Amino acid sequence: FFTDWMIDKEIVSQVSPLAASWATHGVVNGLGRIMQKFWLANNLIAQIPGNSGAAKEHSIAWALKGHGVLLHPEGGVGWHANVVGSLLPGAVEMGFEALKRGRATDQDCRIWIAPVVWKLAFTKNVEPALAQECAYVEKSLKIERRAADTLPERIHHVYATLLSRDEIACGMAPDERASYAARQTQLLLELSRRLGEGISFDPGANEIAELLRRSRRWLRENTGDAERQKQVRTLADTIQRLQRVGPWASVNSRITQEEIAEHLKRVRNDYCKGTLRDTINRFVPQPAGPRCAHIRVPEPLGLHAFRGSIDDALAELHSRMQAAVTTSVAELEAAGGFIFYQNPFYHR
Known part of the structure; x- marks a missing residue:
């Protein structure tokens, strides 16, 4: 969580300083009132299971003001950096709803989903x-x-x-x-x-x-x-x-x-x-050594020009993200950026 959030903050500080960010309610509300005040001051939105209506409304309204809304589409941290997991539909659902509301007053309203991926690689033998x-x-x-x-x-x-x-x-x-x-x-x-x-x-x-x-x-x-x-x-x-x-x-x-x-x-x-x-x-898990984050931004998906369903949009986003991750890993391997071992989990 901490590493992801620090990279998130570095990115949005450059391209969308007022972006709102989603996080689990255990982070926003579970660390005491002082930390809750800190998170809310940083426009962090609490994702409450089974009760996300208010968070979605805030996100849609915020996006329609022209600001970014940042979500982790896999939901949680899985520690499988070479593989993009199943994507949750929230960003697409809120994007389509924002487009619907925006078009009610502005027929030229455009809504984008901009995927971002990165590969963390150690810079030495750890x-x-x-x-x-x-x-x-x-x-x-x-x-x-x-x-x-x-x-x-x-x-x-x-x-x-x-x-x-x-x-x-x-x-x-x-x-x-x-x-x-x-x-x-x-x-x-x-x-x-x-x-x-x-x-x-x-x-x-x-x-x-x-x-x-x-x-x-x-x-x-x-x-x-x-x-x-x-x-x-x-x-x-x-x-x-x-x-x-x-x-x-x-x-x-x-x-x-x-x-x-x-x-x-x-x-x-x-x-x-x-x-x-x-x-x-x-x-705040500590890495085994210094790492470099290789950040990639696949082609954004314009919902205003997309004619498919929510599932179609998720599949397209997943494809673009996985392709970017796979390319980054291949480039790093070609440059000798990894130390390899025999994989005992391997099963033909």
Whole structure:
């Protein structure tokens, strides 16, 4: 969050100094009244799950005044910098609504969505620092280090151990001969089946996103049964946490130091909790070394000239963003900007 916001502020200070920015309500409202006052003074908008009407109205009105509105279209930080995740529809929905209102008084009103992407790359070899952080994760999660393991293998062992714990908690016997991806898929299917039973919804093999959406709605509408609330919330949270290691993790046979760092940050954010150090790290995670942000601005999408649906616009934005990220990564690799290792998550 902190790194993204600092880069955001650097960009908007140059091109749109009065831009409003969206952030999770836990950041805007969850750090006390003094910090809330600071965030609001910086025109930070609180995204409140299930109650975003006021935030959307403010954003549309602000855009119609000629200012920018900044959103993180993936929603949260996933630590998969080479892959653009699924985009949330908020920016497109608000853009079309702003266009509708603007055209009511000005037929020449134009609304743009300007995507911005960046790739963070270390400027030197940071393996010692990554190994030190990995040791902290192993100790914090009580995972024994295997002496012969390389740094990537240590991280894979951490994730495999955590997956085994989830399998055992679910009543499944871990199959250590199977790949991480195969075991993860089987566990997700079983957890999805149980969550579906809990909220009376039959999820298909590729409907986990819809299942999670319905579970959030179920939790809002069924507050009277504390025990079922706990069961549904635990299942939904576990599914979301497991999904954060996506298929992209096992696609390539090589892994970079940047990707190793992302695995470490993700596991610290998702599993290492309960101490002040871990709480601070979730808001201001420290990089393993100095990095350079390679910032790219794909072609903006003019909604005033776009004839497709909201889904069509999201698909077009995703395509432009992914192409920009892929090009940046290829350029950096060609220039020798990465240090590579064998990827233990790789699954042909």
